[in-house]
Amino acid sequence: MNKLVSIMLVGASLTAQAQSTKEIMYVGTYSLRGSEGIYVYEFDRKAGSMKPIQSVANAKSPSFLALHSSGHYLYSANEAAAKTENGISAYAIDRATGKLSFLNGQPSLGTGSCHVSIDQTGKTAFVSNYGGGNLAVLPIKADGTLAPATDSVQDTGSGPNAKRQEKAHVHSSTLAPDNRFLYVADLGTDKLNIFDIDVKASKVKPASTPYATVKPGSGPRHFTFHPNGKYAYLVEELISSVAVFSRNAKTGALTLLEDNVKTLPANFTSENTSADIHIDPSGKFLYQSNRGHNSLAIFAIGNDGKLTKVGDQSTEGKTPRNFLIDPKGEFVFVANQDSDNITIFKRDQKTGKLTYTGQSVNVPAPVCVIMASR
Template sequence: MKSVLTSILCLIMLSAFAQSPKEILYVGTYSVRGSEGIYVFEFDRSTGDLKQIQTVSNDKSPSFLAIHPSGNYMYSVNEGADKNGGVSAYAIEPGTGTLKPLNQQSSKGRGPCHVSIDQTGKLAFVSNYGGGVFTVLPIKADGTLGEPSESIEYTGSGPNQQRQEKPHIHSATLSPDNRFVYVADLGSDKVYIYEIDPANGKVKPASTPFASVKPGSGPRHLAIHPNGRYVYVVEELTSAVASFNRDARTGALTLLQDNVKTLPADFSGNNTSADIHTDPAGKFLYQSNRGFNALAMMSIATDGKVTLIGQQPTGGKTPRNFLIDPKGQYVLAANQETDNITIFRLDSKTGKLTDTGKSVRVPSPVCLKLMTVR
């Protein structure tokens, strides 16, 4: 009898272990220095370690990634595709988080650099940097991508003749209520605002169709405050951030602060800013700087305004994308030119970061996405 009970207990423990959730990190890369495509790691929260479990072959620079709200699918832009661009769909294996390719579609523009998914899981929004085109693709029930349902080609330029000679669409960020999408055009210093029509796979200009930043700033990525009332825009070309009030009803953005510097006053080298995120509590804002090679740390006041409080070197060169985990315990930084991802602990009270000493090597890491699989 004792042996039977022991066997039952063992089976229960094994079953519980098998069903325990895993945290999986997906890494998008550029196809250089031997990169094989998309790298998949298991993240151990208790130690901060990353263990590689898969590589998904893609030689077209699967740089930026997005996870479907169901957790069943993932999408990558193929930045190195031909002039028609490309986006790939993958199925996420339950229990393991490994990826299986599903299909590909054109993004209708050169150099697709960003993809995002609406909260219904029915639409993918793709930003084509090289072509200056914003494209909407339907997502089918099986996770595959349909042919583009809308493609918007922009006009305009900015004062920086080397970087703003024409439109350069860099990101599309969904509002918390899924009613609006904010499209950043680095080339014209504008953030376009659209209302979303999920049923028809279309967008239309909002009543306030765009917001502008300081000429020559180059808006790149956006972070929306957890309360939905404030929006923060990376100004890539001036290494600064712009803060906006957001009208939840109309989607309109009203400038709150412009061109807040994110570099030390005595820094005189070349730098471009890249990514931006708030912590889960909305108390702090972080922005990556390539050249100075650090994350700028800013406090967020109750009125939404930000103040620079410090810098955290990323342990490598060209920190393009970084990730703040949903529990607010860790920050992972992808150093594109030194082929490494570094891991930091986040102090939720001070906003400061501490290097854990943990790091993994990945050729040219560009984008990091973390999710839990069961």
């Protein structure tokens, strides 16, 4: 075989591998209106469509999902589980098909387990318990199974919103890009608690600057980092706004740059609560979901990290919860909880604006959608 033929065969093999790459999507749901639990799809990028592959039985509202860094495992926070039940479940992922098989579960030491995150080494899971107002820390074994919790933090306090802030409500835990700090949003106390993490021991301790605060009554919910790691953005659920922070990479401390950046049009006066937040891969645009207005607010991100409103996009559904910007930045998928559908949008990477593709997938009470490549 001559050198040219050899090169051509290698090139053809690499092309075939690239073409055979599967993009698998996992959808977490509430156990409502006939939902079976977790749904698995294959995304056809050329057609912009989702093909159903599997449904996995879980009757405890596996609402929020997280992938292991290896791509071999998936974890669900089971929001309807009792304190003594498996508030978090582990699943193995079939590398060829993307299908899931149950591994095990562990109690999450609280109720209303609404969020799970996995550290970048894949050794520790962090579970946010909205009902219990606490954070649970669980080791992950080499085979992807969960060990019993090795640490927990009980938050205390309240806020001015008597209906929603009567006590602590831990809503999410987000790892810093350097995997050294964990940021825990408490909707009930209007705080972002900051922890140093020991992923080998699966332990946490308050950072040297242990928390950041926002305006009373804001209701911290979800949190995300800019790709450059210098800036971070917080959903203020109860007042439908965004808070913008700069971050000290050495200490993990946050400095508030902008607070109460409004996500709703000025002429919208009906009830609304904000939910999820994401930044596109280029770091140029930020999106936040609004339940009530049923839209995604779109912002341009300046060089200083601050936000400028670009527009609003209807989600073509009711009560948008989490949404996904695909890793290439080409598509956005929105989980519309109360209209039982996931809607698909094409994204203009220059303007940040979205166009509905007309593609909608029926899923009972979808909450969370994530993607992995096979």
